[in-house]
Amino acid sequence: MKSHIQKHLTSYKEKYKNRGRLLISCPDKPGIVAAVSTFLHEHGANIVESSQHSTNHEGGMFFIRFEFECEDLLAKEVKLEESFKKIADTFSMNWQFTYAHNLKRTAIFVSKEPHCLLELLWAWESGDLMTDIAVVVSNHEDAREVVESFGIPFKHIPATKDIRQEAEAKQLQVLKDYNIDVIILARYMQILTPTFVAENPYRIINIHHSFLPAFIGARPYERAYQRGVKLIGATSHYVTDDLDEGPIIEQDIERVNHRDDADDLKKKGRLIERTVLARAVKWHLEDRILVHENRTIVFN
Template identity: 65%
Template sequence: MNKHEQLQDIYKNRGRLLISCEDQPGIVSAVSSTLANHKANIIESNQYSTDPHGGKFFMRIEFECADLQAHKVNIKKDLEAIGQTFQMKWTLTDVQQLKRAAIFVSKELHCLREILLEWENGDLPIEIPVVISNHPSAREFVESFDIPFVHIPASRDNREQSEKEQLNLLKQYEIDVVVLARYMQILTPDFVEQYDQRIINIHHSFLPAFVGAKPYDRAYERGVKLIGATSHYVTNDLDEGPIIEQDIKRVNHRDGVDDLKKNGRIVERSVLIRALKWHVEDRVMVNDNKTIVF
């Protein structure tokens, strides 16, 4: 049994419940009582209200229930009744069903390396059926993990055809989430729409100060003292989707352009891996253009 099969065995009776609705009295009690009626044990519960006087309510519950598959149909029926009472949106997922991620990458491989090493160690609870790139340079590294690597040349000149091939692959591999691990191509609105709130990107946090080419060179010339990175969901507003995670690293006057780039890569890979982990653990809920991260 490999590490991912071990994870699935550990989580075989574990469920996750995500809830959102208008804030009102009785939600927590109703949900907790329903789970208790099915002898489910809540092992983690988080909740947040944007405003206790008429705001929006968000909740994430993780629970253990002996023989969950046998109870799931009845749990869902009870949740449907609660959902009607509170006008509630909810999803119930089996934790053992690991999400399937497709990694998109170009020439810079630091984020891809971090993801695959975390996955190999069993610290990233996902399946990675495929890595897709518009350059062939990552093939040997990816295939060393026994993961299929697909090279699809992509540019503004062949974007429609390349995205058609990519989308076909995503459907073939039944992909749940797309990770842009320094994938240096802009996705079309059609692509984004098909994976709404399921495409995670990473970029440096100089924006909007240093837009375009050579941001680190211009940051060096400006004498910046902080290097940062932002991971967010992709929308049609370039680099303006709901932010999942950010971080920074200090630099000083002794650091040259290469030092800034090195520090940038360090922050990028750590921020992206945290964002991905939180997404696949169902810890991120989107409220307009903001996120709640439990």
């Protein structure tokens, strides 16, 4: 199975070896699009996709994402970034070039419930998630067999609130050993410490089994049932020090009624969780997300 997936990834990297992306956020002022478009043209790049957003008020912000093709891009990356600094300084930009051939290396954290993990593995196997899933980390052994069937290393690191710092030290070492770019919490049921989060800013994507900001924390389906909700949902967000309050990437909902008990809500909720997390991860991997304050701009 690993070789089958590797063919997907190798084919993608070859097909998009000259594909680059440029993400920019800066104070809104005239001339930004013209300046960047001219820059890309002068460096032999052809823009294939462009999306932008302005907050449209005095002192507002401007956000834009370019995707472009440029012949022999690998040899031009350093010069391209060095040359762009002048424009970036002129417009006070926060900016980042990324390259499609440089696939992000992903670690998935999971506890006992496998549905979100399986959705990611299936999407990866089919070629819908272009990433190198380098390792799966779990505080339980339940997922080992399925993970290893995909040819992915599985690391069992017990974690409870009593040994959290010890567990996170081991986890951080695993992330370093595997050179991880993105961490996906696929129903990983442990709270991360500020130290862990600080070492991975906007690189940790979580799925919360509730339509945030409702029912933050544990047992949201039970509390939703007790409240008699008519809609349930799931939320994928970046992890920050504030529990379940990081910038939201994606959400979805489904209607329920008085006939649904707490178990019914959980079953329906799991379907939403799977798709919401997979979409959020895909957009992150494709560099479609900009974070501003505690909000996201998602060019999807």
